[in-house]
Amino acid sequence: MRRFLTDRARRAVAASLRGATRPAAPSPAPAAALSRPSPSAPSAMAAYMARAMSTSAAGTPPVSLDTINPKVLEFKYAVRGEIVTHAQNLEQELHKNPESLPFDEILYCNIGNPHSLGQQPVTFFREVLSLCDHPALLDKSETHALYSSDAIERAWQILEKIPGRATGAYSHSQGVKGLRDEIAAGIAARDGFHASGDNIFLTDGASPAVHMMMQLLIRSEKDGILCPLPQYPLYSASIALHGGSFVPYFLDEETGWGLEVDELKKQVDEARSKGITVRALVVINPGNPTGQVLAEENQKKIVEFCKNEGLVLLADEVYQENIYVEDKQFHSFKKIARSMGYTDDDLPLVSFQSVSKGYYGECGKRGGYMEVTGFNADVREQIYKVASVNLCSNISGQILSSLIMNPPKVGDESYESFMVERDGIISSLARRAKALEEAFNSLEGITCNKAEGAMYLFPRLHLPQKAIGAAQAAGAAPDAYYALRLLQATGIVVVPGSGFGQAPGTYHFRCTILPQEDKIPAIISRFKEFHEKFMDEFRDVSRDEAPTGATIESGGD
Amino acid sequence: MRRFLTDRARRAVAASLRGATRPAAPSPAPAAALSRPSPSAPSAMAAYMARAMSTSAAGTPPVSLDTINPKVLEFKYAVRGEIVTHAQNLEQELHKNPESLPFDEILYCNIGNPHSLGQQPVTFFREVLSLCDHPALLDKSETHALYSSDAIERAWQILEKIPGRATGAYSHSQGVKGLRDEIAAGIAARDGFHASGDNIFLTDGASPAVHMMMQLLIRSEKDGILCPLPQYPLYSASIALHGGSFVPYFLDEETGWGLEVDELKKQVDEARSKGITVRALVVINPGNPTGQVLAEENQKKIVEFCKNEGLVLLADEVYQENIYVEDKQFHSFKKIARSMGYTDDDLPLVSFQSVSKGYYGECGKRGGYMEVTGFNADVREQIYKVASVNLCSNISGQILSSLIMNPPKVGDESYESFMVERDGIISSLARRAKALEEAFNSLEGITCNKAEGAMYLFPRLHLPQKAIGAAQAAGAAPDAYYALRLLQATGIVVVPGSGFGQAPGTYHFRCTILPQEDKIPAIISRFKEFHEKFMDEFRDVSRDEAPTGATIESGGD
DSSP, X not given: OGGGOOHHHHHHHHHHHHTOOOOOOXXXXXXXXXXXXXXXXXXXXXXXXXXXXXXXXXXXXXSOTTTSOHHHHHOOOGGGSHHHHHHHHHHHHHHHOTTSSSSSOOEEOSSOOGGGGTOOOOHHHHHHHHHHHOGGGGGOGGGGGTSOHHHHHHHHHHHHHSGGGOTTSOOXXXXXXXXXXXXXXXXXXXXXXXXXGGGEEEESSHHHHHHHHHHHHXXXXXXXXXXXXXXXXXXXXXXXXXXOEEEEEEOBGGGXXXXXXXXXXXXXXXXXXXXXXXXXXXXXXXXXXXXXOOOHHHHHHHHHHHHHHTOEEEEEOTTTTOBOOTTXXXXXXXXXHHHTTOOTTTOOEEEEEETTSTTTOOGGGOOEEEEEESOOHHHHHHHHHHHHXXXXXXHHHHHHHHHHTSOOOTTSTTHHHHHHHHHHHHHHHHHHHHHHXXXXXXXXXXXXXXXXXXXXXXXXXXXXXXXXHHHXXXXXXXXXXXXXXXHHHHOEEOEEGGGTOOOTTOEEEEEESOSOGGGHHHHHHHHHHHHHHHHHHHOSSOTTSOOHHHHHHTTTO | OGGGOOHHHHHHHHHHHHTOOOOOOOOOOOGGGSSOOOTTHHHHHHHHHHHHHHHOTTSSOSSOTTTSOHHHHHOOOGGGSHHHHHHHHHHHHHHHOTTSSSSSOOEEOSSOOGGGGTOOOOHHHHHHHHHXXXXXXXXXXXXXXXXXXXXXXXXXXXXXXXXXXXXXXOOOTTOOHHHHHHHHHHXXXXXXXXXXXXXXXXXXXXXHHHHHHHHHHOOSTTEEEEEEESOOTHHHHHHHHTTOEEEEEEOBGGGTSBOOHHHHHHHHHHHXXXXXXXXXXXXXXXOTTTOOOOXXXXXXXXXXXXXXXXXXXXXXXXXXXXXXXXXXXXXXXHHHHHHTTOOTTTOOXXXXXXXXXTTTOOGGGOOEEEEEESOOHHHHHHHHHHHXXXXXXXXXXXXXXXXXXXXXXTTSTTHHHHHHHHHHHHXXXXXXXXXXXXXXXXXXXXXXXXXXXXXXXXOEEOOOHHHHHHHHHXXXXXXXXXXXXXXXXXXXXXEEGGGTOOOTTOEEEEEESOSOGGGHHHHXXXXXXXXXXXXXXXXXXXXXXXXXXXXXXXTTO
């Protein structure tokens, strides 16, 4: 059969699978022209080339840094970046030789990963997951000795929602319909406005949902996405990977990381003047890494702005349960928009939620969803198609997503113990946030806004000029230099502010509030000791005189 | 602080986050120029435009088919395509009004989703998952009444491998190191050659792993990936989404879907003559949708070819446990390469494995891995970075991946019952494959190769000209028309061959062998009845004369 295939026919088949005839794109800029070549690239490359030349018949290595997708080479992801790799190496060293370092454990404060630092899972959620994983248990009387009755009841209810009770089957690419309906009911109860399961796309955590939206919206570098600075680097990474333009707007550290619409407008106009089509606005509320909780009036202005400017509002609301101050409350952007009278016809709006955050903190389960409203049916079909290319998200994560949006209620057997667990975690997180914030603010050369929500503090470092000079001499950003020294002295892992973006000339780091409460005093004292020594080492002038460096650095505040 | 920021500083921050200064790409071709505009687009778009004009201050809808990423618009994914959407609609109709259709259930033979059709999970695997989800059970004596002792023991072992025993924490972005080591030991035991946990990347099923490799390798449409035709459309979809060129090679239906190196060479040369840089060869073994199992000698030639041509070998080996014939065995490409004396220095080779296939068929768990060998350290770091952008794969899927590569052994309490379950599933699949193949081959106008492995048959339809004409009149591909008519008459969902690619002028469909064994006779008789009526309806000449259309169609065989 192969024999009678003409070239033309082959091309036709290939084109029909590809579905298009597009002009060939020009070759992208070679890796060497990028601003961040790997420092180790030249020598490692030379060695590899030499080896490859000696072994490959074609004479060139099939894959090298020069021949991979430059967008991959380009993007950065600081929360799992160099400092974390260094920490993992130290951890291995510590494992081999426990006496080799001035500390006995690595404390990962780089990432919002509560269970890795000892937070216990919520019992009810895990009971239900355990039963759904092994439904045969539901038919056995012994099961009642091990599981609460409402967990057993809930597992039954969930299995009834899953076609064939098959937790081992691919679901609909948006997720199991019955679970989506349950999530929608939870959203409606939270907001007081209608929500539909048809608008829910269940995903393996929030990150894949963000990538899906970037993949949909970004056509070329001429498409821009407005993102806060500082920002969670998922956004800059995803925009870079999909070849778009990152259009920053600055949060105002002076006003507790305020988000001002004037600033949004200014940045959109500036981007447009450069020929960028601004497609969407990313808002992270509560803020990451900045921890602020937006006020309702502010949110209304943001919604209005998106509507007027024709932007998609991408609302990262994964910290919606993490609120630590009395005078602030979480309001979803959808609730705000609906309360202003805006319907599906007025505004494309996507809300991201995850099982990894909140009081549950189930990062390893990779559950989450996006609620997609305000897109027309044709575009929705395309979002569905993108979702279908990975078939579906994992069913345990789907079940857990339904549980966090519909936890035990008054009268359920687990209700009281559930509330004790939940409130215990949230109130402890609030105390930890406050203790760390106060500790940071008590130190020379550090100022720190309050964590009203989320899981992080983002203290500002007012570094002496001498420290900045030492960092430059070491070829590192000043905050990266500080974070590395902190790690080497204490085992505490924080992420340099440069990984999130910060106003030029300012330096910060992000530190989670997640170490268990009984460890906080020791962390604070280790941190203080390091910081004071660091400041003494690099002090520009003697302790009795004014700290000139710090004053210069904070001049803009 | 915002106030003193100059434009230049803002740009510097944005550029540092993006990490590069690239020239702006030209605007991609508008959606209208693509070969496959949505048939419903014009009228739906007009309605949407009218609505958007009346409500949006900017006067244009923020997102429409004209303004989304054309690569998204372009790609197709037939296994979850139109026919499946149509089936889902029929299912809803059937639910509302059970008497409305000539059948009482939809039989999803479109996708390899065994549990959705009644296959039961393997008990031992589910016991371990259930215990790992709720580790508090491990401390209770009542647990022994519900779980086998080796499942309890295994759960302990697995928790010991997970830092802090925290199944709710993000793991290393490649997956939990101890689980990767266990998988590597399973690979080494399978192949008789060394494997390392450092080379394992655990992923949410095999699909995200395939996307990661495409994202790494494809820079522009000038980069090509060699893929079989027929192929699993994940490959064409992923290549289209990442903007590369699909370079097809044809499997030879005549020789049982043979893969010939002459054909590979011819296609590579032809692609190169058009300026395409061929980066990688995709081989699916056992084949999907074609079900063949490659012979060892053939695999050696393929390895040699990749080495000589400087190609990455992407080996889709997710059906490695699905072998149904005595005279064929699965050999991993890594085993073949190592047995030829090739080391890491000779050949970049990636093997994909998944918990969704085999005898386990745990599609909903989204577990899988790729074993990555033969890349230099710099490139490996970039693969790690791509993995890190979604943080990690789900831990239950990671655990299950370790279990399938290290199932119960002789002497374990579960061993015997495990073997009964495993062999029961595999031998039943073999019988189903044979029954369906024989049924297809017994019909006028259908020829069907044997399913030596995997989960599918890919029968060829020798359609009468009159049927082809009817399809054309309905605006459908002939095999899509046939599949739609089959669905409407019987509720059986198959995927038209055009979704996988096929030699021009030939028509096929893919049908899974997954309906439970007791349903196979009824499916065969429903299918036969439909097919005979269809042939009668469209017969070009009377039954007594030669079936001209079929002869013409099969002339190339």
